[in-house]
Amino acid sequence: QKFVYDFTEGNKDLKDLLGGKGANLAEMTNLGLPVPPGFTITTEACKVYLESGTEPVALRDEVSAHLDALEKQMGKKLGQADDPLLVSVRSGAKFSMPGMMDTVLNIGLSDASVAGLAAQAGGERFAWDSYRRLIQMFGKTVLGVDGDLFEEALDEAKRAKGVTTDVELDAADLQRLVEEFKGIVAKETGRDFPQEPREQMDLAIRAVFDSWNGDRAKLYRRQERIPGDLGTAVNICSMVFGNLGPDSGTGVAFTRDPASGHQGVYGDYLQNAQGEDVVAGIRNTVPLADLERIDKASYDQLMQIMETLETHYKDLCDIEFTIERGKLWMLQTRIGKRTAGAAFRIATQLVDQGLIDEAEALQRVTGGQLAQLMFPRFDDKAKTELLGRGIAASPGAAVGKAVFDSYTAVKWSRSGEKVILIRRETNPDDLDGMIASEGILTSRGGKTSHAAVVARGMGKTCVCGAEELEVDTKRRRMTAPGGVVIEEGEVVSIDGSTGKVYLGEVPVVPSPVVEYFEGRMQADAAAVSDEAAAAAGDELVQAVHRMMSYADGKRRLQVRANADNAEDAARARRFGAQGIGLCRTEHMFLGERREMVERLILADTEDERDEALGALLPLQKADFVELFEAMDGLPVTVRLLDPPLHEFLPDITELSVRVALAEARREPHENELRLLQAVHKLHEQNPMLGLRGVRLGLVIPGLFAMQVRAIAEAAAERATAGGDPRAEIMIPLVGTVQELEIVREEAERVIAEVEQATGTDLRLTLGTMIELPRAALTAGQIAEAAEFFSFGTNDLTQTVWGFSRDDVEASFFTAYLEKGIFGVSPFETIDKDGVGSLVRAAAQAGRATRPDLKLGVCGEHGGDPESVHFFHEVGLDYVSCSPFRIPVARLEAGRAAA
Numbered sequence: 089q090k091f092v093y094d095f096t097e098g099n100k101d102l103k104d105l106l107g108g109k110g111a112n113l114a115e116m117t118n119l120g121l122p123v124p125p126g127f128t129i130t131t132e133a134c135k136v137y138l139e140s141g142t143e144p145v146a147l148r149d150e151v152s153a154h155l156d157a158l159e160k161q162m163g164k165k166l167g168q169a170d171d172p173l174l175v176s177v178r179s180g181a182k183f184s185m186p187g188m189m190d191t192v193l194n195i196g197l198s199d200a201s202v203a204g205l206a207a208q209a210g211g212e213r214f215a216w217d218s219y220r221r222l223i224q225m226f227g228k229t230v231l232g233v234d235g236d237l238f239e240e241a242l243d244e245a246k247r248a249k250g251v252t253t254d255v256e257l258d259a260a261d262l263q264r265l266v267e268e269f270k271g272i273v274a275k276e277t278g279r280d281f282p283q284e285p286r287e288q289m290d291l292a293i294r295a296v297f298d299s300w301n302g303d304r305a306k307l308y309r310r311q312e313r314i315p316g317d318l319g320t321a322v323n324i325c326s327m328v329f330g331n332l333g334p335d336s337g338t339g340v341a342f343t344r345d346p347a348s349g350h351q352g353v354y355g356d357y358l359q360n361a362q363g364e365d366v367v368a369g370i371r372n373t374v375p376l377a378d379l380e381r382i383d384k385a386s387y388d389q390l391m392q393i394m395e396t397l398e399t400h401y402k403d404l405c406d407i408e409f410t411i412e413r414g415k416l417w418m419l420q421t422r423i424g425k426r427t428a429g430a431a432f433r434i435a436t437q438l439v440d441q442g443l444i445d446e447a448e449a450l451q452r453v454t455g456g457q458l459a460q461l462m463f464p465r466f467d468d469k470a471k472t473e474l475l476g477r478g479i480a481a482s483p484g485a486a487v488g489k490a491v492f493d494s495y496t497a498v499k500w501s502r503s504g505e506k507v508i509l510i511r512r513e514t515n516p517d518d519l520d521g522m523i524a525s526e527g528i529l530t531s532r533g534g535k536t537s538h539a540a541v542v543a544r545g546m547g548k549t550c551v552c553g554a555e556e557l558e559v560d561t562k563r564r565r566m567t568a569p570g571g572v573v574i575e576e577g578e579v580v581s582i583d584g585s586t587g588k589v590y591l592g593e594v595p596v597v598p599s600p601v602v603e604y605f606e607g608r609m610q611a612d613a614a615a616v617s618d619e620a621a622a623a624a625g626d627e628l629v630q631a632v633h634r635m636m637s638y639a640d641g642k643r644r645l646q647v648r649a650n651a652d653n654a655e656d657a658a659r660a661r662r663f664g665a666q667g668i669g670l671c672r673t674e675h676m677f678l679g680e681r682r683e684m685v686e687r688l689i690l691a692d693t694e695d696e697r698d699e700a701l702g703a704l705l706p707l708q709k710a711d712f713v714e715l716f717e718a719m720d721g722l723p724v725t726v727r728l729l730d731p732p733l734h735e736f737l738p739d740i741t742e743l744s745v746r747v748a749l750a751e752a753r754r755e756p757h758e759n760e761l762r763l764l765q766a767v768h769k770l771h772e773q774n775p776m777l778g779l780r781g782v783r784l785g786l787v788i789p790g791l792f793a794m795q796v797r798a799i800a801e802a803a804a805e806r807a808t809a810g811g812d813p814r815a816e817i818m819i820p821l822v823g824t825v826q827e828l829e830i831v832r833e834e835a836e837r838v839i840a841e842v843e844q845a846t847g848t849d850l851r852l853t854l855g856t857m858i859e860l861p862r863a864a865l866t867a868g869q870i871a872e873a874a875e876f877f878s879f880g881t882n883d884l885t886q887t888v889w890g891f892s893r894d895d896v897e898a899s900f901f902t903a904y905l906e907k908g909i910f911g912v913s914p915f916e917t918i919d920k921d922g923v924g925s926l927v928r929a930a931a932q933a934g935r936a937t938r939p940d941l942k943l944g945v946c947g948e949h950g951g952d953p954e955s956v957h958f959f960h961e962v963g964l965d966y967v968s969c970s971p972f973r974i975p976v977a978r979l980e981a982g983r984a985a986a
């Protein structure tokens with residue numbers, strides 16, 4: 089096994105082995121670019137060290153061999169007294185971890201060689217300053233001395249001399265400081281600063297290895313979900329100096345603007361300085377364009393190199409460089425980070441330049457970036473006052489007056505006020521209030537709580553589970569940590585992308601990308617060049633438009649919407665939905681209709697029940713007519729009633745109080761009492777596993793028949809009117825094929841009746857949700873009675889993990905995430921190994937029974953980027969998600985297929 093690679097030996101594809109920095113230094117070296125010679129110690133060596141506590145045996149000799157070669161090439165030896173070779177020792181992991189790990193410059197300087205450096209380069213002051221820097225950096229990062237001790241000594245030296253900047257210290261001052269620094273090292277570590285150059289180097293290498301497990305690095309990796317066992321490479325690079333005078337300097341550059349994607353000269357330059365000075369912000373940099381005036385030859389060479397790098401990497405690169413006495417050196421390059429907007433623009437620009445094709449362009453953007461571009465956001469330049477933080481449940485930026493109940497939300501919004509609905513948690517009764525609000529804030533509940541799911545469905549901003557905010561709905565106020573009290577009517581701002589809650593109004597900027605999807609902004613696929621795009625309208629919109637058409641051209645998955653009304657359906661269609669994958673009919677029974685359901689539940693006699701059903705039928709039918717019209721020609725999957733019945737009844741505690749009060753006051757209360765008895769009867773300890781879904785249809789006679797009749801009659805009405813309705817009837821929470829068979833028989837009878845009565849051939853299909861483990865495990869049998877499966881991954885995740893979808897995210901998921909048990913909530917991204925493997929197996933078993941079985945998914949995962957790739961891979965026909973996530977799903981489906 090080889091542990092050391094010369095820069096001439098590696099290449100950019102060896103990031104696992106050489107780290108990002110080392111791989112790219114090698115790549116640049118091999119491109120013939122001016123990289124100071126050096127070599128890289130592999131991550132494998134680091135791993136051996138981390139596992140065993142010592143460097144691999146072969147490492148020392150390999151380093152010696154490479155150091156020999158380097159010394160020969162440079163014509164001087166490391167730390168040689170009369171003309172020392174100096175090197176930098178830098179960390180460089182596979183994923184960049186900015187500022188997290190160690191670097192030591194000027195290795196090789198010692199009491200013996202400092203005079204030689206002075207004579208050969210830069211003079212006395214420069215040499216002593218370099219030595220001072222070495223002891224300081226080495227002392228702090230390698231020997232673990234408190235950095236403040238050096239800083240204090242440096243400040244004291246300046247104070248004693250009556251100056252304010254380092255530059256005003258002369259060679260003698262710095263020489264004294266070196267002695268003092270050496271004293272600090274001796275005192276703090278009980279040993280002298282190592283004078284032997286090779287020992288300096290070996291200790292620095294070991295320090296870089298150790299820094300992989302530093303606290304900062306570990307924390308960063310956890311946040312960024314970088315595996316903890318990759319290890320870091322170490323780059324040993326001959327030093328070049330940007331601080332040798334006005335003809336030297338150092339800078340950073342981007343091959344295009346990381347904020348806008350525009351090509352041009354972007355970067356900063358600092359004359360007569362070393363890299364650390366730029367990072368430390370010690371002196372003001374000048375724009376890179378000024379380098380043309382300062383050193384035209386280097387500038388021209390840099391521009392040419394930047395072009396070479398862009399053409400070679402076919403992407404935006406960022407660069408660190410140094411100029412030493414008029415000679416340009418490249419110290420680092422990598423694919424540059426960029427804003428979401430720039431990612432889209434750059435991808436299309438590179439296609440136009442012929443550097444990448446459409447498939448590659450799709451890999452350069454993500455659904456997450458598109459989602460970012462779609463939400464209005466708070467102006468990041470604005471001043472803000474943070475009240476607290478919750479779960480970022482539905483992105484966006486919302487500002488309004490605090491209201492603590494839905495009634496007030498509706499009333500105030502009718503009179504033109506913008507409001508934020510603040511609740512401990514929401515329930516179906518809050519729907520009107522949620523619709524009337526700009527955004528929703530709750531102190532309880534997770535990402536699949538009622539507030540979160542409904543808000544996402546509406547594309548409304550939501551922060552949920554902000555537990556540090558105490559919501560007191562009775563007194564209409566909220567208390568933030570520190571005792572700040574927000575009364576009803578006070579303005580708050582909530583950021584659904586970060587979960588932050590602010591006091592007062594934070595200014596908001598709208599998203600042009602949504603304006604485009606809504607059809608309020610023009611886009612033109614023919615606008616292929618940058619200039620044409622700019623002329624046709626907003627450049628970002630043109631780029632998004634083109635990327636969407638690439639994705640649509642490539643994807644195999646269809647994308648449908650979860651939508652329950654004509655308005656959402658119409659929007660979904662504008663956003664590119666190819667049908668409705670889930671219409672939750674329970675959402676049609678809210679508001680004023682709730683009482684009709686109440687009557688159905690409370691019916692004592694068959695007549696009463698038929699009457700209640702009869703009253704619901706025309707309303708349901710009218711809903712479906714509208715929905716089929718909005719989705720004319722496209723499939724609409726209507727799911728029969730799912731939630732537990734008690735959700736339609738009043739709250740048990742409130743009702744008990746009412747009954748008790750009425751009793752005490754001796755007021756008539758027979759109705760309340762009856763209601764209370766019914767509520768008690770239906771009350772379940774575990775409603776999610778209780779009387780819901782298909783179980784309801786089997787227990788309440790006539791309920792599913794009424795819904796099927798409404799669907800069939802609506803379809804017949806649309807067909808007769810010349811429309812093209814394509815309804816699909818879906819049965820929820822099926823666990824065994826027998827349940828489905830019973831419902832199916834009844835449904836087929838009703839449909840036949842309607843067809844006969846209306847003289848139509850409706851071609852309704854009947855299918856089921858697969859959202860219980862038993863359904864997935866017996867999918868082969870269930871497919872006998874189902875023409876399609878739609879995976880309900882919300883309930884499937886809940887039941888496979890045994891996690892209550894309404895509770896766990898706000899209770900213990902934070903602890904789970906911190907412990908790394910999973911990187912992301914399984915309610916957000918499909919758990920491939922567990923839930924996912926059931927989906928895969930059920931899809932296969934279903935198709936084995938019925939080869940033309942249509943397969944989709946309608947849980948929240950249908951709009952999650954990573955999950956979309958998984959559903960593509962297991963061969964589903966479509967994903968279904970809330971209207972606002974449709975563009976993201978289209979893009980990701982395209983990326984998955986590209």
Ligand code: PEP
Binds near residue numbers: 882946
């Ligand atoms: C599901 O369980 O994934 C699903 C789509 O149904 P609901 O969220 O309505 O339970």
Ligand code: MG
Binds near residue numbers: 820859880882
């Ligand atoms: Mg479900």
